[in-house]
Amino acid sequence: MVKFHYKCTDCGKEYKRDEVRYLCPLCEKSYKPGIPLKGVLETVFDYEEIHKNFKKEAPDWTLFSAVEKEYYPPFAVGNTPFIKVDRLGQQLGFSNLWVKNDGLNPSGSLKDRASFLLVAEANRLHENIVVTASTGNAASALAAVCASAGKQAVIFVPAAAPKAKLVQIILSGAKIIPIKGTYDDAFDFSLEYTKVRQGLNRNTAYHPLTIEGKKTVGLEIFAQNGFKIPDVIVVPVGDGVIISGVWKAFHDLKMARLIQEMPRIICIQAEKSNAIHNYIVSGQYKNAENPDTIADSISVSVPSNAHMARRAVLATNGFSLTVSDEELLDGQALLARTTGIFAEPTAAAVVAGLSKIAEKKLVAKDKQIALLVTGHGLKDIDAPLTRIKMPAAIEPKLEALDKL
Ligand SMILES: *Cc1c(COP(=O)(O)O)cnc(C)c1O
Numbered sequence: 407m408v409k410f411h412y413k414c415t416d417c418g419k420e421y422k423r424d425e426v427r428y429l430c431p432l433c434e435k436s437y438k439p440g441i442p443l444k445g446v447l448e449t450v451f452d453y454e455e456i457h458k459n460f461k462k463e464a465p466d467w468t469l470f471s472a473v474e475k476e477y478y479p480p481f482a483v484g485n486t487p488f489i490k491v492d493r494l495g496q497q498l499g500f501s502n503l504w505v506k507n508d509g510l511n512p513s514g515s516l517k518d519r520a521s522f523l524l525v526a527e528a529n530r531l532h533e534n535i536v537v538t539a540s541t542g543n544a545a546s547a548l549a550a551v552c553a554s555a556g557k558q559a560v561i562f563v564p565a566a567a568p569k570a571k572l573v574q575i576i577l578s579g580a581k582i583i584p585i586k587g588t589y590d591d592a593f594d595f596s597l598e599y600t601k602v603r604q605g606l607n608r609n610t611a612y613h614p615l616t617i618e619g620k621k622t623v624g625l626e627i628f629a630q631n632g633f634k635i636p637d638v639i640v641v642p643v644g645d646g647v648i649i650s651g652v653w654k655a656f657h658d659l660k661m662a663r664l665i666q667e668m669p670r671i672i673c674i675q676a677e678k679s680n681a682i683h684n685y686i687v688s689g690q691y692k693n694a695e696n697p698d699t700i701a702d703s704i705s706v707s708v709p710s711n712a713h714m715a716r717r718a719v720l721a722t723n724g725f726s727l728t729v730s731d732e733e734l735l736d737g738q739a740l741l742a743r744t745t746g747i748f749a750e751p752t753a754a755a756v757v758a759g760l761s762k763i764a765e766k767k768l769v770a771k772d773k774q775i776a777l778l779v780t781g782h783g784l785k786d787i788d789a790p791l792t793r794i795k796m797p798a799a800i801e802p803k804l805e806a807l808d809k810l
C-alpha cells in the first residue's frame with residue numbers, strides 16, 4: 407500500500423493516519439451544528455510512489471486506496487458502465503456526450519463507494535458498529551455493505567425519506583432510527599451519538615474516507631475513457647462530497663503525473679437546496695433556508711462539505727447552475743426516453759442542468775461531457791408518478807383497442 411497522511415483543508419496541519427479519525431482537532435473546535443464542517447481532512451498520498459508503480463497496461467487502482475485491500479468487504483461496488491449517449495446528445499446539441507451510470511451499483515447509488523471504504527476501515531479498526539445520518543442513499547448503501555461484512559449499521563434518517571430506501575435499510579438488517587426532523591437534524595444527532603455512545607461514524611465529509619471512497623468514480627471514468635480526461639464532468643450536488651471526490655480523483659492523477667490537466671467540474675443543485683451554488687456564485691456562504699425539493703438526495707440546508715465543493719469548481723474553471731423540480735422531472739423523462747436509463751430525480755439533475763448549459767451555450771458542442779448519474783430511478787417512483795398518466799385497462803379484444 408502507498409503511504410498517505412491527512413491534511414486539514416482549513417489550516418493545513420498534517421496528521422498521521424491513526425493520529426486522527428474525523429476532523430482536524432484544531433479546526434473542529436470552531437465547528438458547531440448549523441454551519442458547514444470545519445477541518446475536513448484531505449488524504450495526501452506519496453504520489454511519486456504511485457507514479458513509479460502505476461502501469462496503464464495492468465493498472466493497480468489500489469495504489470490510490472487509503473485502506474489495504476485485505477480489509478475490503480465482500481461487496482462488488484463500482485465498475486459501472488461509462489457509455490456514449492448519442493440520442494440524448496442530439497437532443498441537446500452535443501456531439502460527445504457520455505453517462506457514467508452509477509445507479510447500477512448494488513444498492514442503487516454511488517453511495518456504495520463511500521460505504522465500501524468505510525466498512526473496510528471499520529474492519530481495519532475492529533469496529534463492529536458503523537453509524538450514519540443520511541437522506542436515504544448513504545444509509546441504504548451502508549446497510550448493504552454492513553450486511554455483506556457482518557457488521558451492525560446504525561442509521562439516522564429523516565422520517566420522510568422515500569419508502570424504497572427505507573425498505574432497503576430495514577431488509578439489510580440495519581438498526582434504523584427515523585428522526586422527527588430534517589436530514590440536517592439527523593446529521594447533528596448522529597455526531598452526538600458516536601461521540602457519546604459508540605460506533606465508527608460514516609457521515610459524509612466528517613469521515614475523510616467518504617471522499618476517498620467516492621473518488622473511485624473519477625478514477626473509473628479516466629480508465630474507461632482510455633486514460634484520458636473528459637473535458638467536462640457534470641455532478642449533482644447536495645453535501646458536496648461526490649463533487650469533491652471527483653475533484654480528488656483527478657487531483658491524485660495529476661499529482662501522480664498521470665494527467666496534465668483537470669476536467670472542468672460543474673455543480674448542479676436544486677433551486678431551493680442551493681447553499682453551495684450560492685457560495686460558488688457569490689463567494690458568501692449562507693445556509694439554504696428551506697431546502698424543499700423532490701430531489702431528496704440533495705436536499706440539505708447546511709452542506710457538510712461546502713468549502714471543498716466550492717474549491718473543486720473554482721479550481722477547475724467550472725461553474726454552477728440550479729434546476730427547478732419541474733426541470734428535474736423533465737430531465738428524468740428525457741434521459742429515460744433517449745437512453746433507457748431510469749435515474750432518481752436527484753441524479754436527473756445533471757440532465758436538467760445540461761439542458762440549461764445548452765440553452766446558455768456554456769460549453770462548446772464538441773467537448774467531451776460526462777454526466778454523473780448517481781442513483782437509480784426505482785429508488786423513488788412517487789416523484790415521477792405525480793405526472794404519469796396510466797391508460798385505463800381494456801378488454802383484451804381488438805374491437806376494444808380500436809375504440810381507444
Ligand atoms: C448523495 C447523493 C448525491 C449528492 O452527493 P453529495 O456528496 O451529498 O453532494 C447525488 N445523487 C445521489 C443519488 C445521492 O444519493
Ligand SMILES: [Zn+2]
Pocket residue numbers: 414415416417418419430431432433434445
Ligand atoms: Zn485544521
